[in-house]
Amino acid sequence: MEIMCVRSSFMTSIRHECHKIHAFTNSQATVTRASLLPDSSSMSSSSQALLFSNARHGMRSLKSGRGEWSIKGSHSNSRLASGRCNIRAHASDTTTSSENKIEVVYNPQKRIDELTMELNSSSSMAVSNLTLFSPSKVNVFLRITGKRPDGYHDLASLFHVISLGDIIKFSISPSTTKDSLTTNASGVPLDEKNLIIKAFNLYRRKTGTQKYFWVHLDKQVPTGAGLGGGSGNAATALWAANQMNGNIASEKELQAWSAEIGSDCPFFFSQGAAYCTSRGEVVRDIAPPISLDTPMVLIKPKEECSTAEVYKLFSMERVSKKDPEELLREISQNGISQNVCINDLEPPAFEVLPALKALKERVAAAGRGRYQAVFMSGSGSTIVGVGDSEPPQFIYDEEQYRDTFISEAFFLTRKENEWYQQLIDNTCSIEEKTCL
Ligand SMILES: C[C@](O)(CO)[C@H](O)COP(=O)(O)OP(=O)(O)OC[C@H]1O[C@@H](n2ccc(N)nc2=O)[C@H](O)[C@@H]1O
Ligand SMILES: Nc1ncnc2c1ncn2[C@@H]1O[C@H](COP(=O)(O)OP(=O)(O)OP(=O)(O)O)[C@@H](O)[C@H]1O
Incomplete structure (x- = not known):
């Protein structure tokens, strides 16, 4: 039996999957012992610590009066770049004489793929709540090639999305006249000047849709940093508005429209690495030139x-x-x-x-x-x-x-038809590297 979970909801998944183990071994019996054997040799120490701690929580919440859940394995202090997150769990039912062992392989990337397929197959269905990761970027090189008559500058730059980002929660508002925005950050405007609100106004104008939104922006990216945090928020808001309107616009349309918000916005509709020219809005997708575990x-x-x-x-x-x-x-x-x-x-x-x-x-x-x-x-x-x-x-x-x-x-990338995913514990995983 192979069971998988998404890294970001590891704890919920482990709880859910442990229930399955319980049901599988014997629905009447109490599972009294289970052990998690993380494939720790290939994980960074910080990832291991997080997995161990989440696993413990998951196990504890399942512990029945007589049951005892334990986790085997040890933390290694070595910091290794390739972060496979597979975990093997053996659950045994010791209320019967025979040991009933099940192997559970947590393969986060497979789970992400599975969820993506589910999402794609229902992509015409509008969702009413959405939480998205809104990443930032770095310009690995930035050449300015000329000054333009419109006051802008022509540039030629290697842009790359990075794993530092904000979390934005979107839901459909009952209002028929205005969006509402809250944030944890001071100094970020909450009115029409905010790039998220600009993105919603643009989306409604381009598509003729009438939905308004409630948004909470959990800001982690500093402003005025050259990391395009605001531009990433605008791109993420366009993506969210489209999801919440049944995906009526294509990624290419969202990308083209986003140039009206800011020169850095269209880049975020690449797959993470792009060579950008003109004032930044001409985006040529490229294969990531730098290893993602750097x-x-x-x-x-x-x-x-x-x-x-x-x-x-x-x-x-x-x-x-x-x-x-x-x-x-x-x-x-x-x-x-x-x-x-x-x-x-x-x-x-x-x-x-x-x-x-x-x-x-x-x-x-x-x-x-x-x-x-x-x-x-x-x-x-x-x-x-x-x-x-x-x-x-x-x-x-x-x-x-x-x-x-x-x-x-x-460095971070995304797949077509999927938005960027937050790296757990900000640690790169090898799966993300190979799924390009
Ligand atoms: C520095 C970069 O972040 C590099 O990626 C971008 O060039 C800036 O992009 P951005 O923040 O999205 O910039 P915008 O909001 O479009 O423009 C802000 C201001 O920067 C100047 N600007 C911006 C982009 C560009 N190619 N030439 C410019 O001269 C303009 O004076 C403009 O009024
Ligand atoms: N959603 C938003 N998040 C952050 N800043 C915003 C947002 N909307 C509008 N702003 C305004 O934009 C200003 C620049 O913010 P931003 O984070 O985009 O800067 P930046 O990192 O220098 O961007 P860039 O790399 O595109 O030049 C902020 O000082 C703020 O007043």
Whole structure:
């Protein structure tokens, strides 16, 4: 018997599946012993800890008066990149003389595939509640190739979705006149200026639909960070509105419409890695050029960078001469390196925020040999170190960096007809890498 669960609802699933074990062994008998044997050798220690703790909760909640559930296995401290989440569980019914063992293999990716198929087969049915992960992005390189008459700049950039993201809960509102938005974050507008509300207005205008929404935005991505958090929210809201209206628009239509909200929005309708040109809205999907299990650290000082202000200070005299197509080829063939991670917005951003230049230089110097590349994302103010999930020690030690935002992240992709999924415990899994 093979039973699978989705990682994000691991605890619920394990409870459910343990009930099945119970029923399978003997519906009258009390299952008195079960053990979980995680395939721990291939999991990172943080994933193991989480699985062990969730498993314990699941088991405890099942424990009958006389029953005893236990978990076997031990944590390994080694941090291993490939995070298979298969777990083998043996349940035995010791009220009978024979040991009745069942193997339960938790294969999260298979479960995700299964759920996706279910969703696809009912894709014309509108849902009334939806919770989605809204990821952010980094610009692995960002070349500015010209100034346009409309005030925007032409760019050529390798964008990649990353695992740092917000959680957004959507439901259909009884209102026929307005959307309602709440959030945990201060400083994020809750009115028509919010990119989520802009996305709903756009969706209704384009499709002629009349549904209004209740939304709660649980913000984890800092604003003014060059991580496109707001743009990701807008793309996620368009996706949600479409789901809640029976998927009447195609992904391509959502992508094209989203350019009216912001230059970064259409990218989120790629599958996670894309070469973007024009003002950012011309999106060419590419195979992820960097291994998805490559860790990175995001370091953002408390000061924000305004995108408009950075572009205002930009000058074509300070740009790199490297051909962006060449940069893309190099990274696809040889992987990420400091040479390819060029961001033409660094000079103007460092003018807006002089301390950012020093931060980038210090991270690069302190992490030499540790990070394959250190660069600024978008218009700043996030500095990204690729190759390690920890910042250099001075970030923790020095008073000036006390309110610095620090997060580990991984590169992330999605499948067609599916939205991005949150990585459990922010840990990359090998299944996600092979499902591309
Ligand atoms: C820096 C990047 O994040 C790189 O991905 C993007 O270029 C910015 O994209 P975004 O935040 O979606 O930007 P938008 O909301 O479209 O534009 C904000 C402001 O940035 C400037 N802007 C933006 C994009 C672009 N290609 N050229 C520009 O000059 C414009 O002054 C614009 O008024
Ligand atoms: N849903 C939203 N989430 C965050 N900010 C929003 C949202 N809607 C509107 N905003 C406004 O947009 C500003 C920029 O936020 P955002 O997180 O997109 O910045 P960013 O990371 O610099 O984006 P980009 O990389 O696209 O330049 C915020 O200061 C906020 O006032």
